[in-house]
Every structure is written in structure tokens, then in C-alpha cells.
Amino acid sequence: MKLATPRWWYVRESAPAPITRALLTPVSWIWAAVTANKIAKTVSVDPGVPVVCIGNLTVGGVGKTPIVREIVRLLRAAGIEAHGLSRGYGGRLAGPVRVDPADHTAADVGDEPLMLAGDMPFWVSRDRPAGALAAAAAGAQAVVMDDGHQNLSVKKTLSLVVVDGETRNNEWPFGDGAVFPAGPMREPLKAGLARADAVIVLLPADLPSADPELLALFSGKPVFIARLEPAAPPPSGPQVGFAGIGKPWKVERSLAAAGCDLKDFAPFPDHGAYDEATLEALARRAEDFDAGLVTTEKDWVRLPPQWRERIKAWPVRARFEDEAAVEVLLTSTLSAHPREGGEPS
Incomplete structure (x- = not known):
């Protein structure tokens, strides 16, 4: 059973669940120690091509996947044959396998890989070094890895950490800094930042x-601002929205900010499957408002085919405020990466 992301994780002050935090704190100490030990003991494999890791410091959604899509777009626009790579969370295939949207489903490869494979060559592999090597053997000149900042099994040329930059309503990207399960951190902030080459702060389109104070935490690291912007207007007319992502409440905010006539919104756990009973209940709720149904692209690819015809997907894209600076970082770093034999790529 998948559980929804606790919203109280992201409250910086006056936490509404102090007893829960206190009970979970000893477990968080164990989690942090195990993570640190695993990182220290891992031997990295060099796949022979540059690897760009798009990672984060917290559990739950921060917007890594839109950043992966945009980084691959920039690399391919620069003439670099970039492929995406993920462990394929939620999919049954261990890989390495190249995702084919015509043949695979979200149950096979995971929702995010299936979504991204429509835009780029994309691989899933629970063994990340094997996946990177498979991509390189298939002609990839660079691999962009979705997630994996805490996984050092692949040698990374560039480690980019994505941070959710939305700090309104007393929400803070790192909560009070507590490590999972007492808070959202995968590891202590200082430890995670030490391995990052740069930070990407992702803002919603309506945040100026x-x-x-957030940016000050990253002093000494290059910081790039990106915005999550609608790739198309929301569907017209009244709508009932739903989303099963790390922070579903952000989809609700974004739809409203984009002008959607949103009558109701239902949150679901990240990566969760939608059964027929749930979808029928959503359809009945929409009928109550004489409304349509709208969800994210990531949720839409998890829907049964017959429901995709009844539900609209609302696409969003990440765009960098200083795209040229990001291009310089990518091309300069990747051009210095030595191929096997020591020659620059």
C-alpha cells in the first residue's frame, strides 16, 4: 500500500505532529547512518561516457523529471546524443531495457520513464551501471540519470541537485531538516550539498x-533558477483535478494559478495505480459538477487505455531563467570528460 507524502514534513516551524516526529526521530538516525555508510562504501563504475545526475535531497516530489527532460533537450540541441536513465520505480522490468511507449506500460517500466520516452531515448535498469553501459553501447554520448544523488554506483560527471523553491504558507523545502521518516530529508543537508556540483531551484510559474534565505543555504555552489510552466492551457470549462505525485497539492495550486475552473481536487500517493473503482468515483464526482477530469502527464500514463480517452493530461515544462549559463555548464563539463583511453569526448 502506498502512502501519501505527509504535508507536515515541510512545515518549518510549529510542526503539527510533534509526537509523531519524536517517535520517528530514532528511526531517522538509523536511516541517516545506513545511507552514509552505503555512500562511503560504494565503488563507482565509469560507463565510458559522461553521466549527468539529476538528484535531490528529499523524498517526495521536487520536479526532477521535468528537469531531466529539459537537460536532455538542451544536450540534444547542442548536438550531443543524450539518453535518459532511471531505475524504473514502480515497473516490473529489471532491465536494462530501452523504453518503447508503443510496447511498454507504466506497470512495465514505471510512469516517469514511460512519459519521458516519448521525447528521448530512455532506459530503465535497477542496476544503474548496467543501464548506463547499455545506453553507451547503443550510441549514447551522454547519460542523464533521473534520481541517484545518494547512489554512487555510477561515476558521475556532473551532479545537479533539484530543490523545490516554493516557500510560501510556512512550507520549507527541507522542513525542519529532519531525515526520513521524521522529515523529508534523504540525508543531512550539508552532506548532500557537499557532493553536488550545482543546485537547481525550481519555482512555480506564479512565484515572482x-x-x-533559501538561496543563502547554497552559497559557494552555482545556483540556477528554473520555472515549471504550463506547456498548454488547462482544459476549458469546469474541471475536477487529481494527482498522485510527491506533492499533489502543488498541482492543485498550479492548475488554479493557470486559470483552471477547478471545482474539486483529489490527492493520491506518488506512483500509485488507479483501479476501476477509484476512477469511477472520480467520474461521479466530476458529474456532480458537470465537469471534466484533468490530471498530470505522469498520472495520465498510469491510466487504463479506456480512461485516457475520458481524462485530459495537463503538460508542464521546466525552463531555465538563464538557459545560456546552463548550456555552458553542460557543454564545458561534458567536453572535458575523458573517454576510455584518456581522450576527451
Whole structure:
């Protein structure tokens, strides 16, 4: 059974669940120690091509996948044959396998890989080094890895950490800094930042600027601001929305900010499957408002085929404020990566 992301994780002050936090804190100490030990003992495999890791410091959604899509787009626009790579969370295939949207389903390869494979060559592999090697053997000149900042099994040329930059309503990307399960952190902030080459702060389209207090945490690291923007207007007319992502409440906010006539919204756990009973209940709720149904692209690919005809997907894209600076970082770093034999790529 998948559980929804606790919203109280992201409250910086006056936590509404102090007893829960206290009970989970000893478990968080164990989690942090196990993570640190695993990182220290892992031997990295070099697949022979540059690897760009798009990772994060917290559990739950921060917007890594839209950043992966945009980084691959920039690399391919620069003439670099970039492939995506993921462990394929939620999929049954261990891989390495190249995702084919015509043949695979979200149950096979996971929802995010299936979504991204429509835009780029994309691989899933629970053994990440094997996946990177398979991509390289298939002609990839660079591999962009979705997630894996805490996984050092693949040698990374560039480690980019994505941070959710939305800090309103007393929400803070790192909560009070507690490590999972007492808070959202995968590892302590200082430890995670030490392995990052740069930070990407992702803002919603309607937030004017990043919080200076948040940016101050990343002093000494290059920081790039990106915005999550609608790739198309929301569906017209009244709508009932739903989403099963790390922070579903952010989809609700974004739809409303984009002008959607949103009558109701239902949150679900990240990566969760939608059974017929759930979808029928959503359809009845939409009928109550004489409304349509709208969800994210990531949720839409998890729907049964017959329901995709009844539910609209609302696409969003990440765009960098200083795209040229990101291109310089990518091309300069990757051009210095030595191929096997020591020659620059």
C-alpha cells in the first residue's frame, strides 16, 4: 500500500505532529547512518561516457523529471546524443531495457520513464551501471540519470541537485531538516550539498522570485533558477483535478494559478495505480459538477487505455531563467570528460 507524502514534513516551524516526529526521530538516525555508510562504501563504475545526475535531497516530489527532460533537450540541441536513465520505480522490468511507449506500460517500466520516452531515448535498469553501459553501447554520448544523488554506483560527471523553491504558507523545502521518516530529508543537508556540483531551484510559474534565505543555504555552489510552466492551457470549462505525485497539492495550486475552473481536487500517493473503482468515483464526482477530469502527464500514463480517452493530461515544462549559463555548464563539463583511453569526448 502506498502512502501519501505527509504535508507536515515541510512545515518549518510549529510542526503539527510533534509526537509523531519524536517517535520517528530514532528511526531517522538509523536511516541517516545506513545511507552514509552505503555512500562511503560504494565503488563507482565509469560507463565510458559522461553521466549527468539529476538528484535531490528529499523524498517526495521536487520536479526532477521535468528537469531531466529539459537537460536532455538542451544536450540534444547542442548536438550531443543524450539518453535518459532511471531505475524504473514502480515497473516490473529489471532491465536494462530501452523504453518503447508503443510496447511498454507504466506497470512495465514505471510512469516517469514511460512519459519521458516519448521525447528521448530512455532506459530503465535497477542496476544503474548496467543501464548506463547499455545506453553507451547503443550510441549514447551522454547519460542523464533521473534520481541517484545518494547512489554512487555510477561515476558521475556532473551532479545537479533539484530543490523545490516554493516557500510560501510556512512550507520549507527541507522542513525542519529532519531525515526520513521524521522529515523529508534523504540525508543531512550539508552532506548532500557537499557532493553536488550545482543546485537547481525550481519555482512555480506564479512565484515572482526565490526566497533569499533559501538561496543563502547554497552559497559557494552555482545556483540556477528554473520555472515549471504550463506547456498548454488547462482544459476549458469546469474541471475536477487529481494527482498522485510527491506533492499533489502543488498541482492543485498550479492548475488554479493557470486559470483552471477547478471545482474539486483529489490527492493520491506518488506512483500509485488507479483501479476501476477509484476512477469511477472520480467520474461521479466530476458529474456532480458537470465537469471534466484533468490530471498530470505522469498520472495520465498510469491510466487504463479506456480512461485516457475520458481524462485530459495537463503538460508542464521546466525552463531555465538563464538557459545560456546552463548550456555552458553542460557543454564545458561534458567536453572535458575523458573517454576510455584518456581522450576527451
